[in-house]
Amino acid sequence: MNFTERARRRYADGRPNEEALGIQRRFIRVIERGLAPFAVVLETRGRTSGEPRRVPLVMVRRRGIRYLVSMLGPDVGWVRNVHAAAGRAALIRRHREEVVLTEVPVADRAPILRRYLLVALGARPHMKVRWNAPLPAFERVAAEYPVFRVDRDATAATTVRR
Secondary structure (H helix, E strand, O other), X not given: OOHHHHHHHOOHHHOOOHHHHHHHHHHHHHHHOOOOOOEEEEEEEOOOOOOEEEEEEEEEEEOOEEEEEOOOOOOOXXXXXXXXXXXXXXXXXXXXXXXXXXXXXXXXXXXXXXXXXXXXXXXXXXXXXXXXXXXXXXHHHHHHOOEEEEEEOOOOOOOEEO
């Protein structure tokens, strides 16, 4: 089994298997220490349990704006939790930052997806476009991958040091 097949098996049906969960737990510890420059831990409230849910994600910047991308598409827990919470969430990397995530219109996603695949090496096996494809290829798949603009939550307390 090659790398791509193994990576896809870790997220069959859009849910992480035990191997993926173990990788995520270890990666969360690395991110919380600030040792992964492109990564953050996204914390959302579970839409049914109300319990905090944490997932490591790659955050990209484009033209000074921060973005999160769902490499597995719209039918994953963190995306559904963000929608249920009206975009309210927290980012953790050394510090906790309360944020509001706003879904980017499909027409604006292609250049962000392209940038994302430049830095999110682990996402490449899961997406239907190659990292070095021309922009029109990203435009064709943009509707399949939610992209969220990250803004500070102006209504929340200031950033808290962890």
